[in-house]
Amino acid sequence: VTPLEHLVAALDVGGTTTRGVIARAAGPGPPLVSTRAPTVTGEADVLVDVLGGTVSALASAAGVEIGELGAVGIGIPGIVDPVSGRVRHAVNLGVGDAPLYLADRLGASFGIPVVVDNDANLAALGAAAVLDHSDDLAYLSIGTGVAVGLVLDGRIRRGWRGAAGEIGHLPVDPDGPVCRCGQRGCLEAVASGAALARQWPADDGLSPATALFAAAAAGSAPAIAVRDRFAGHVAQAVAVIGLAVDPALVVLGGGVGEVGAPLLAAVRAALRARAGGSPLLADLDLAGRLALAPDGVAPGLVGAVELARSRVPAAATER
């Protein structure tokens, strides 16, 4: 039997889906308990309550009290200060300019350490733990929003204001729709899962991205057009990352990343088309540096577990 203080909880809060696990505080092995549910958005107080309930349900399923866990690690979109546990500008979760002190509020109610970081940062850490080039990679999260997590020279690059990697709010289309951040034509407004759902609504239970790529593979001309335009925008994001920080590897992830090989192929084709007219881009070989996370691995959760483990005193993890 695992002593109680040897367990941690981890959450990966996406704009659409929240995943959670209970895992051992040290050593290898799969999570003991896991969950996946729609993210409840709209109001910060409701979000706090729902996330608290998720941790509570995970603990119950693992047969422990929350107070018996070593720590909770949470990945969440937006501008996150991991020291204070403050979240701002998680525009897809209803968190705006007013700070949400998520770590303090959950920590006070649980009575154990709660630590929060940006979800893309944690996914980059998680990807670094399971892939080669572990000390230099970018994790491009294409979900409800678009953001990139950076592990450069072995360290997370958070940025001076915590905004490193918020490339979803890079305007790329002056005629595009107004973004929730207030600008027009952001990458997120044209190349996110939410943007894709507007362009290719799915009503058969599949995710819009899965439905779109299946329809394109089956030869639907409108689907091919939407897919190729979408892949072109993602390729633009990859080019921005490559030219700005030149990481060894760019990992495609997020909800849309679950499309897998067909997404990788479409974005590689778009990158090669760009490189066809540019000896500079051709030399960078961004298509060759693009990768998917291994099957069955949720890098954001791997990173959130690592974050929680970092807050458990080493003595508590020894048998």
Ligand SMILES: [Zn+2]
């Ligand atoms: Zn924006």
